Amino acid sequence: MKKVLLTTAPKEALIEPNGVGGNWYDRTDTYMAWTCAVDLDDRLSVTCPPTGLRFLKSNVPDVEVLEYPTWAEYLAALRSEKWDMVGISFYTWSTPVAIEMAKAAREAGVKDIWGGNYGAIGPDLDAHFTRLIKGPGENALHQYVYGKPLKRIHHPAMLGYSSFRGVSSPVGYLYSKRGCNVGCTFCSTPVFNAKEDAIFLEETYEALDAYKEARVAHVIIYDESFFLQNHLAEKIVDALAERSLPWICLTRADLIRGRIGELTDRCMDGAIVGIESYRDKHIADVRKRDDVYNVRQTVRELIKYDRRALGTFMIGFADDTAEDMAYDINQLADEGLFACQLTLLTPFHRTKLWKQMEHLVDEDDLSKFDLYNLVWKHPKVSKSEIRDVLAWAQRQVNEPSRIAAKVKQEMKQKLRKEMAQRRGLPPGATAGGEFAGARA
Numbered sequence: 001m002k003k004v005l006l007t008t009a010p011k012e013a014l015i016e017p018n019g020v021g022g023n024w025y026d027r028t029d030t031y032m033a034w035t036c037a038v039d040l041d042d043r044l045s046v047t048c049p050p051t052g053l054r055f056l057k058s059n060v061p062d063v064e065v066l067e068y069p070t071w072a073e074y075l076a077a078l079r080s081e082k083w084d085m086v087g088i089s090f091y092t093w094s095t096p097v098a099i100e101m102a103k104a105a106r107e108a109g110v111k112d113i114w115g116g117n118y119g120a121i122g123p124d125l126d127a128h129f130t131r132l133i134k135g136p137g138e139n140a141l142h143q144y145v146y147g148k149p150l151k152r153i154h155h156p157a158m159l160g161y162s163s164f165r166g167v168s169s170p171v172g173y174l175y176s177k178r179g180c181n182v183g184c185t186f187c188s189t190p191v192f193n194a195k196e197d198a199i200f201l202e203e204t205y206e207a208l209d210a211y212k213e214a215r216v217a218h219v220i221i222y223d224e225s226f227f228l229q230n231h232l233a234e235k236i237v238d239a240l241a242e243r244s245l246p247w248i249c250l251t252r253a254d255l256i257r258g259r260i261g262e263l264t265d266r267c268m269d270g271a272i273v274g275i276e277s278y279r280d281k282h283i284a285d286v287r288k289r290d291d292v293y294n295v296r297q298t299v300r301e302l303i304k305y306d307r308r309a310l311g312t313f314m315i316g317f318a319d320d321t322a323e324d325m326a327y328d329i330n331q332l333a334d335e336g337l338f339a340c341q342l343t344l345l346t347p348f349h350r351t352k353l354w355k356q357m358e359h360l361v362d363e364d365d366l367s368k369f370d371l372y373n374l375v376w377k378h379p380k381v382s383k384s385e386i387r388d389v390l391a392w393a394q395r396q397v398n399e400p401s402r403i404a405a406k407v408k409q410e411m412k413q414k415l416r417k418e419m420a421q422r423r424g425l426p427p428g429a430t431a432g433g434e435f436a437g438a439r440a
């Protein structure tokens with residue numbers, strides 16, 4: 001059996017001291033990044049473990065995993081054993097630090113140095129890594145460690161914490177499948193993992209039971225596009241509803257449109273939908289295959305049913321002036337979303353957008369490819385001007401008082417539901433609810 005150490009980018013790189021608006025943020029935290037320009041006390045936070053490495057560990061249990069270590073911890077781990085292989089999980093933004101980590105591993109005498117995650121599809125990596133894994137890594141790793149193929153992928157239980165203004169509760173992470181091939185031009189996924197790999201339903205039950213036990217506020221379904229394989233999503237929703245587990249999914253608006261009422265009855269708490277732009281031309285340009293009217297209808301449907309409407313939205317299309325961007329952001333702010341991730345149009349390497357925009361890319365430093373830095377020559381706004389627009393936009397769209405009011409309303413609703421359930425259910429039965437059984 002081979003001795004393997006898997007790790008991520010170190011803490012020193014994961015904490016960005018100068019995020020949008022000049023505030024620090026932690027890249028492993030979903031909402032921290034979304035609401036970075038907002039005062040720290042008013043920021044949402046949802047921590048997320050490195051789910052890819054958790055999958056690898058649960059399917060190849062004999063590997064050692066060092067999650068988000070400090071540099072010193074990483075160097076100490078390199079020296080602590082004679083490793084056959086060190087594997088580094090990195091994104092495009094963390095490529096420079098991953099290369100430094102690979103060098104340190106080589107200096108420590110490690111022969112095999114693997115790179116995985118989205119960074120592995122980046123440029124000029126062959127000199128630093130002995131193998132680059134595109135897409136899911138369980139099979140290749142199992143083969144390397146045990147010398148035989150993996151029979152079936154197991155889904156581990158993975159917890160994070162959701163907090164707002166000092167109150168926090170656990171959340172669980174779930175995937176019904178990995179990969180997507182819809183082909184939006186800006187997205188790295190069709191390059192990184194075009195094969196939509198379903199997880200066997202039975203493999204998710206243990207995780208769901210653990211989430212029930214932990215009384216999670218929500219199960220967050222981080223499939224790149226939940227409901228893309230509808231039959232599979234239906235079964236997952238049934239399994240969640242059977243356990244009274246509230247859930248939030250990442251999906252395309254067209255996949256849930258007209259269904260929010262029915263999904264609410266099956267424990268849906270909300271959805272993160274790709275809004276991306278309020279201009280049909282932009283949506284068509286990036287081949288999102290939906291239109292603005294329909295996406296807005298879906299957002300309104302979520303709000304009508306009191307669900308958390310969450311979104312992703314891109315600014316910085318080539319024909320937009322700063323005024324155009326501000327106009328769109330004001331409309332977005334009026335929509336009443338719970339929260340929204342605002343990003344800059346970013347041509348990641350090997351995507352269709354990269355092919356269209358390569359001649360405009362003026363940024364050599366890969367650490368800037370984090371969706372929050374302009375990496376190409378925009379004809380109408382400068383790099384610093386667009387960061388200011390982004391900071392202003394984050395504050396407009398992720399307005400703390402609206403988030404607070406929504407959280408309060410949800411707490412009341414859930415307490416009412418819990419009381420009603422307690423009255424109707426046998427003693428001891430309770431329903432989960434964010435911030436209800438909260439740990440401060």
Ligand code: B12
Nearest residue numbers: 028033050051052087088089091092116117118136137224
């Ligand atoms: C959920 C998600 C997040 C979550 C959690 C990610 C996580 N699991 O740690 C949060 C919100 C924290 C997040 C943060 C960020 N994200 Co994100 N995120 C996603 C999303 C939606 C799904 C990723 C996912 O969960 N995949 C499933 C998990 C189980 O698999 P996995 O991590 O890929 O791991 C598997 C393989 O990659 C491989 N593998 C992974 N590591 C290794 C290591 C070795 C050695 C081997 C052999 C194999 C291997 O095996 C694993 C198991 O199969 C994608 C894709 C999308 N459609 O939008 C974007 C995406 C990955 N994110 C992206 C970006 C830019 C970011 C941020 C930089 C944003 C920011 N500025 O904060 C940060 C960076 C976070 C970090 N740790 O560096 C980009 C990456 C583009 C790129 N080319 O780098 C994507 C593609 C979005 C996009 N459309 O542009 N993200």
Ligand code: SF4
Nearest residue numbers: 180182183184187224
């Ligand atoms: S943006 Fe979403 S739907 Fe489009 S290709 Fe990426 S994962 Fe698929």
